[in-house]
Amino acid sequence: MEVRPLGIDGVLEIVPKRHGDARGFFIETYNAERFSQAGIDLRFVQDNHSYSAAAGVLRGLHYQLAPRAQDKLVRVIRGSILDVAVDIRRGSKTFGKWVALELSADRGNQILVPKGFAHGFVTLVPDTEVLYKVTDTYSPEHDRSIRFDDPAIGIEWPSMAGGFQLSDKDLKAPLLAAAEVFA
Numbered sequence: 001m002e003v004r005p006l007g008i009d010g011v012l013e014i015v016p017k018r019h020g021d022a023r024g025f026f027i028e029t030y031n032a033e034r035f036s037q038a039g040i041d042l043r044f045v046q047d048n049h050s051y052s053a054a055a056g057v058l059r060g061l062h063y064q065l066a067p068r069a070q071d072k073l074v075r076v077i078r079g080s081i082l083d084v085a086v087d088i089r090r091g092s093k094t095f096g097k098w099v100a101l102e103l104s105a106d107r108g109n110q111i112l113v114p115k116g117f118a119h120g121f122v123t124l125v126p127d128t129e130v131l132y133k134v135t136d137t138y139s140p141e142h143d144r145s146i147r148f149d150d151p152a153i154g155i156e157w158p159s160m161a162g163g164f165q166l167s168d169k170d171l172k173a174p175l176l177a178a179a180e181v182f183a
């Protein structure tokens, strides 16, 4: 597997080795030993799967506050997304900075979004399915959102022909300046 840093400390692209043959392919999508050898020692305790019917479905920006913060290992098994991580660790030299990575079923690449980051994605094509592993279980009391289009963050989301489709929760999310973040 290949591991590539993405410009903000701790955010990584991971590309597992794909073994192709006449039948199709085989991939180890997660192997604790290989991750550990690459310096990634995490204990994942929940797997999530989301399906989005349309292109332009935008989920985010989401995070769970400490002590229930989650590292997330995200990949796409159908379609493609632009995935975004925003550093929301107050005091970090990259506080408020974002990185984006296109993830697709075709490439089979993954993004590791560490604790202390808000996470979101937009689907680039219809019928997109995203799988991700997280290092703490869901805790609605710690679950938080930040506006995806906060001008103080300035994420360059792709323009989608039909616009964006968001949940009511995400439409009501506060700006970063008003959000409870990480110390």
Ligand SMILES: Cc1cn([C@H]2C[C@H](O)[C@@H](COP(=O)(O)OP(=O)(O)O[C@H]3O[C@@H](C)C(=O)[C@@H](O)[C@H]3O)O2)c(=O)[nH]c1=O
Pocket (backbone or CB within 6 Å): 048, 050, 059, 060, 061, 062, 063, 072, 119, 120, 121, 137, 138, 167, 169
């Ligand atoms: C995140 C989550 C949601 N739910 C429930 C709550 C709600 O009824 C329904 C849909 O939840 P949401 O609207 O928060 O789903 P969604 O907008 O897809 O939320 C996800 O977005 C991406 C960007 C992330 O980073 C994830 O951690 C998660 O926050 O699923 C769980 O049961 N367990 C979970 O772990």
